[in-house]
Amino acid sequence: MSSNNVVIKIAQPYAVALLDLAKTKKVTERVSQDIxxxxxxxxxxxxxxxxxxxxxxxxxxxxxxxxxxxxGDQISKNTLSFLMILVDRKRIAMLDTISSKYLELAYQMESLTIANINTSIAFNSDQEKLLTEKIKIMTKAKEVKLIVSVDPELIGGFTIQIGSKVIDTSIRGQLRQMASHLDVVAT
Known part of the structure; x- marks a missing residue:
C-alpha cells in the first residue's frame, strides 16, 4: 500500500468524526466553511x-x-476544538488530507459533485458556467463545484477529475497518447 493510501486511511475516520459532529450539532455548513x-x-x-x-x-x-x-478568530469553536484534538492525537500534520476528505464527504452528503479542473489558461465565468452544466449532465449531480487550477505546462486544453475518473483534453495528454501509441506500433 502506498504511503498516500495509508495517510488517506488514517485521515478518513477523523473526517467522518468531524462530519458526524457537525451533523449532530446542525452546523455542517459552518464547519465546511471553516475547513x-x-x-x-x-x-x-x-x-x-x-x-x-x-x-x-x-x-x-x-x-x-x-x-x-x-x-482562532476565523473558525468556529467546534472546528477549533477539532484541530486541538488533532494536535493531541499527533495527527495535525495530516490536516490537509483530513480537510480534503471532510469536504469530499460533506459534498457527497449534499449531492454536490467536485470537479478538479487543471487548465492551461483561466476560464471566464461563461466558460465555467458551461462546463458546470456539462458536468451536471454527465454526472447527474444536483450541484457541481469546480476547483480550477491553472497549469501552464498543459500547453493547451484542460483536464477534469471527478472522483477517480479523469478526462484529459490537454495537448500534453494528447502528446502522451500519441507517444504511447507510437511505442505500441514500434514494437
Whole structure:
C-alpha cells in the first residue's frame, strides 16, 4: 500500500468524526466553511504546514498556540476544538488530507459533485458556467463545484477529475497518447 493510501486511511475516520459532529450539532455548513478557510490558509503558507504543524520537534502546546493565533478568530469553536484534538492525537500534520476528505464527504452528503479542473489558461465565468452544466449532465449531480487550477505546462486544453475518473483534453495528454501509441506500433 502506498504511503498516500495509508495517510488517506488514517485521515478518513477523523473526517467522518468531524462530519458526524457537525451533523449532530446542525452546523455542517459552518464547519465546511471553516475547513475551506483552513485549507486556504494552509495552501498559502508552506512554512505553517511543513515547518510547524508537521514538525515533530515542536511541542503540542506550541502547535496549539499557533493554531489559535492562525485560525482562532476565523473558525468556529467546534472546528477549533477539532484541530486541538488533532494536535493531541499527533495527527495535525495530516490536516490537509483530513480537510480534503471532510469536504469530499460533506459534498457527497449534499449531492454536490467536485470537479478538479487543471487548465492551461483561466476560464471566464461563461466558460465555467458551461462546463458546470456539462458536468451536471454527465454526472447527474444536483450541484457541481469546480476547483480550477491553472497549469501552464498543459500547453493547451484542460483536464477534469471527478472522483477517480479523469478526462484529459490537454495537448500534453494528447502528446502522451500519441507517444504511447507510437511505442505500441514500434514494437
Amino acid at each position: 475551506r478557510s483552513v485549507q486556504n490558509i494552509l495552501s498559502q503558507s508552506e512554512k505553517l504546514k511543513s515547518f510547524f504543524l508537521a514538525n515533530p520537534l515542536k511541542t503540542t502546546e506550541a502547535k496549539k498556540q499557533v493554531i489559535i493565533a492562525t485560525f
